[in-house]
Amino acid sequence: MESGKILAIFAAAFLLLAGAASAQDACIDCHKIATPSLVKDFKSGAMGKEEVQNPSASKMAGNAAEIPCTSCHGSLHTTSTDFARAKMPTPETCETCHAPKVVEFKAGKHNFAWAAMHAMPTTKDQPKEIIQGQKGCGGCHKMGTKTETGLEKYRYGVASCDSCHTRHSFSTAEARRPEACLPCHMGFDHPQWEMYSTSKHGVIYSVEGSKWDWSKRLSEADYSAPTCQLCHMQNGDHNVITSWGFLAVRLPEKDEKWLANRLEILKALGVLDAKGNPTPRLDVVKAAKVARLTEEEWQALRDKKLKVCYKCHSQTFAKQNLENADAVIKEADVIMADAIKTVKALYADGILPKPSHYAELPSYPYPDLLRFYEVQSPIEQDLYLMFMEYRMRAFQGAFHANPDYMHWYGWAPMKETLVRMKDEAKKLREEAVVKAELEKAKATPAPTPAPAKGICGPTAIAAIAALPLALYALYRRRK
Ligand code: HEC
Ligand code: HEC
Numbered sequence: 301m302e303s304g305k306i307l308a309i310f311a312a313a314f315l316l317l318a319g320a321a322s323a324q325d326a327c328i329d330c331h332k333i334a335t336p337s338l339v340k341d342f343k344s345g346a347m348g349k350e351e352v353q354n355p356s357a358s359k360m361a362g363n364a365a366e367i368p369c370t371s372c373h374g375s376l377h378t379t380s381t382d383f384a385r386a387k388m389p390t391p392e393t394c395e396t397c398h399a400p401k402v403v404e405f406k407a408g409k410h411n412f413a414w415a416a417m418h419a420m421p422t423t424k425d426q427p428k429e430i431i432q433g434q435k436g437c438g439g440c441h442k443m444g445t446k447t448e449t450g451l452e453k454y455r456y457g458v459a460s461c462d463s464c465h466t467r468h469s470f471s472t473a474e475a476r477r478p479e480a481c482l483p484c485h486m487g488f489d490h491p492q493w494e495m496y497s498t499s500k501h502g503v504i505y506s507v508e509g510s511k512w513d514w515s516k517r518l519s520e521a522d523y524s525a526p527t528c529q530l531c532h533m534q535n536g537d538h539n540v541i542t543s544w545g546f547l548a549v550r551l552p553e554k555d556e557k558w559l560a561n562r563l564e565i566l567k568a569l570g571v572l573d574a575k576g577n578p579t580p581r582l583d584v585v586k587a588a589k590v591a592r593l594t595e596e597e598w599q600a601l602r603d604k605k606l607k608v609c610y611k612c613h614s615q616t617f618a619k620q621n622l623e624n625a626d627a628v629i630k631e632a633d634v635i636m637a638d639a640i641k642t643v644k645a646l647y648a649d650g651i652l653p654k655p656s657h658y659a660e661l662p663s664y665p666y667p668d669l670l671r672f673y674e675v676q677s678p679i680e681q682d683l684y685l686m687f688m689e690y691r692m693r694a695f696q697g698a699f700h701a702n703p704d705y706m707h708w709y710g711w712a713p714m715k716e717t718l719v720r721m722k723d724e725a726k727k728l729r730e731e732a733v734v735k736a737e738l739e740k741a742k743a744t745p746a747p748t749p750a751p752a753k754g755i756c757g758p759t760a761i762a763a764i765a766a767l768p769l770a771l772y773a774l775y776r777r778r779k
């Protein structure tokens with residue numbers, strides 16, 4: 301901190317001791333110097349306003365003119381040096397005044413973000429800066445209940461609610477803008493922002509959005525095109541969840557062919573073992589609401605979503621549109637299952653060596669899709685890309701009215717990757733044959749010296765015969 305700032309803080313502390321200010325004024329006066337923009341943001345928001353509008357919330361707040369800093373940070377920190385005693389709020393802090401929103405939030409998928417991340421077998425392989433330090437996975441997954449992993453370990457990133465309502469203005473108008481979702485719903489495996497913003501809906505938003513009234517509640521919004529929130533937070537409901545979810549698997553399934561392919565995917569997710577019996581991972585799926593486990597649950601969420609479309613589209617148009625997107629999952633699963641079976645066969649036939657963490661694999665010889673990129677062979681890296689990047693884009697693009705993402709970033713690379721994987725599997729098998737031949741030749745005991753035969757003993761013949769094959773295999777690999 302610059303020395304000028306330190307002096308000013310001491311001056312503020314002095315004024316405070318002189319009894320010139322209330323507790324709230326003390327926080328504000330000192331923080332106007334310590335963190336000036338923060339105070340400005342706070343003052344710009346509904347909770348920092350002198351006049352509180354919402355009667356029920358203001359009653360909870362004891363009709364205070366503004367919400368005191370202490371209602372979220374406690375009152376233990378009062379000087380420029382004891383700031384480690386300040387508390388950081390959790391959703392429970394907000395709950396005292398906003399119970400309905402917190403109850404909705406807790407029922408929804410965002411509340412499981414931290415737990416679902418921790419449930420991934422690959423999470424323990426990551427450096428702690430990425431998870432606990434919230435730089436990678438943990439940076440987006442910091443939302444949600446953390447008690448089971450020890451909340452006390454995390455000083456920052458425990459509030460959840462400031463993900464959409466930026467602290468300290470906590471604005472609802474901001475949270476209604478689709479950009480509020482952008483920091484997390486973008487990129488590699490869930491590019492919803494890219495898909496939305498380049499879809500017809502998103503383009504209308506970018507052309508017309510500046511004229512829309514963002515202060516209106518979602519239930520009264522009269523936008524000419526939908527936003528993320530209009531489709532996913534209907535009437536301001538903080539319980540976000542979709543029918544298919546992130547992994548686009550559901551149980552049960554009436555379509556038999558589709559079910560057969562889905563079972564292959566569920567085995568590769570380790571939710572079912574190689575024989576098709578549930579593993580302990582199914583409990584994680586249930587606890588973190590990763591998949592809808594009854595038809596009713598799936599259909600209710602679908603019907604809810606369709607109601608949004610009906611505001612602007614005909615029922616037939618909307619239904620058909622989403623059914624076509626369902627069918628994209630079905631088609632993508634044909635390719636996905638084929639790819640999984642290709643890798644599984646390599647393990648089953650001993651072509652790929654058993655991974656070192658073999659004992660942890662719930663469905664060996666199936667590969668484990670949930671280890672993401674922590675896999676050893678290029679063919680499994682391809683399988684990971686196919687699942688996490690291309691299949692995701694294919695169906696997510698279909699749901700978000702984005703033909704380009706569906707096709708050229710999703711479907712086409714799925715096809716391309718399958719060809720590459722099959723070719724790789726063939727080469728691995730050819731190499732295995734060569735290796736076996738060479739080993740057999742080495743293992744055959746050399747015959748007692750027979751000078752008449754010169755260098756052409758049976759071992760040498762086998763080795764020489766294997767040589768062109770080996771060279772050919774090497775040549776193809778280099779290509
Ligand atoms: C005399 C000055 C002073 C007063 C009074 C003061 N603070 Fe602070 N506070 C600071 C300084 C300086 C820091 C920044 C420490 C740093 O840069 O890491 C700080 C940090 C904080 C933090 C962040 C702590 C962290 O670990 O990052 C919170 C929260 C906070 N103050 C809230 C309050 C509240 C609430 C009040 C009123 C009850 C208050 N402050 C009163 C000076 C003050
Ligand atoms: C002591 C009670 C209290 C606590 C604790 C509290 N709030 Fe508020 N909140 C209020 C009041 C009062 C309003 C103003 C209502 C109004 O004017 O409509 C408000 C308004 C809001 C708004 C609406 C802002 C807008 O633009 O209309 C949001 C969002 C919000 N609070 C989020 C939070 C979050 C997040 C937390 C926890 C980190 C929290 N609040 C904690 C009392 C509280």
Ligand code: HEC
Nearest residue numbers: 416417420423436437440483484485490545546547589590
């Ligand atoms: C850029 C932010 C971001 C990063 C980084 C990130 N995730 Fe996610 N993750 C998300 C979002 C957003 C979703 C929801 C996507 C969807 O449903 O389409 C998600 C979904 C998931 C899910 C699915 C949960 C479910 O119930 O379906 C798991 C598990 C997961 N992430 C684990 C991880 C792990 C492990 C890492 C690091 C290796 C990671 N994530 C990195 C944002 C992120």
Ligand code: HEC
Nearest residue numbers: 327331339342367368369372388389456457458459462467
């Ligand atoms: C409605 C709740 C609420 C109120 C009121 C509130 N804060 Fe905060 N504050 C938060 C949240 C949420 C965080 C982020 C916590 C986390 O990391 O999870 C935070 C973090 C902070 C931080 C540290 C993080 C950073 O970005 O540097 C400081 C400093 C701070 N608040 C100061 C204040 C001061 C000063 C006031 C009063 C002017 C105040 N807060 C009022 C909710 C609140």
Ligand code: HEC
Nearest residue numbers: 409412413416441463480481484528532540541542545546
């Ligand atoms: C701080 C990062 C972050 C922000 C901001 C964020 N999300 Fe999420 N979202 C996630 C993560 C992480 C998940 C996955 C939760 C899990 O693992 O259970 C998720 C899950 C979801 C899901 C559930 C998908 C399913 O599995 O059915 C929906 C819908 C969703 N978010 C919509 C939104 C919308 C709309 C916004 C903006 C208003 C938004 N999110 C803002 C991180 C974020």
Ligand code: HEC
Nearest residue numbers: 481485492493496526527528531542543544545546696699
């Ligand atoms: C026109 C309505 C609409 C808009 C706008 C919209 N979505 Fe979706 N979203 C859907 C539908 C429909 C699904 C699939 C629901 C299902 O599973 O049946 C979906 C699915 C999702 C999922 C689950 C995984 C997936 O992609 O299939 C997430 C997460 C999500 N949307 C986030 C967002 C975010 C973030 C935005 C804004 C950038 C957004 N959505 C914009 C309708 C919309």
Ligand code: HEC
Nearest residue numbers: 391394398401402405461464472475476517518529535536
């Ligand atoms: C995924 C983004 C997102 C997250 C996370 C989020 N909110 Fe909201 N919040 C919104 C949106 C969008 C609205 C506007 C709803 C509307 O217009 O009806 C809103 C509105 C509100 C309001 C105003 C409600 C009213 O009726 O005026 C409060 C209060 C609020 N949120 C509190 C919270 C609290 C507390 C949390 C954490 C438990 C939270 N929000 C987390 C997006 C979010």
Ligand code: HEC
Nearest residue numbers: 500501523524525526605608609611612613618621622701
């Ligand atoms: C707020 C109004 C609104 C809502 C809600 C809405 N749309 Fe749209 N949608 C539009 C407008 C306007 C267009 C542009 C029509 C055009 O191309 O002329 C559009 C275009 C589309 C397109 C592009 C292709 C085409 O033929 O126009 C698809 C697909 C689509 N919407 C599907 C959906 C689905 C599915 C839902 C519900 C999940 C939905 N929309 C919700 C307003 C909306």
